[in-house]
Amino acid sequence: KAGVTQTPRYLIKTRGQQVTLSCSPISGHRSVSWYQQTPGQGLQFLFEYFSETQRNKGNFPGRFSGRQFSNSRSEMNVSTLELGDSALYLCASSLPNSSVSSGANVLTFGAGSRLTVL
């Protein structure tokens, strides 16, 4: 069973540019979450998508956006890049769980996309 695939693994951009990162979840997983991880920092939640709808959103500026396609694949976009956007961006997928009372969505993470902004 293929894991969560993120592309690209590494990329370098300059300030002001925009970037799109891609995530292919595990087959059958319909929820996709995105996290930002900066050096020495924990996991900062960006947003979560379920059935092509953003279900949860973290505390990030509007430059960070995402979407999910009908096949559950997801993309996130960062516009007008800043130096502080340099980070490891992690995608995680989980099984369908539309009920808040049915237990946690156990997340399976991809290896991440490491973005460097110069």
Next chain:
Amino acid sequence: GQQLNQSPQSMFIQEGEDVSMNCTSSSIFNTWLWYKQDPGEGPVLLIALYKAGELTSNGRLTAQFGITRKDSFLNISASIPSDVGIYFCAGHMDSNYQLIWGAGTKLIIKP
């Protein structure tokens, strides 16, 4: 927002030593998860806990869901070099789909 207090922030230990780390919260959680992240990789699930008081093992790792539902503990016995990495706790409350994460415990094994 909600936060988990994870401690210690980092640990320097000798190979063969036992390791303990914990996460606490002022809120009640229904699920506790423990993940490990190796350098340059995404976190990998180690143990999932779903009931208060539950004690679960995965090889040399043992985790417990606190009876107050506000804390969880992870123990690693007889540490080996491949145990180095960052360990994260995460919790889930019924009131929110989103997992709440601790800041991580960095485990370093002294040569």
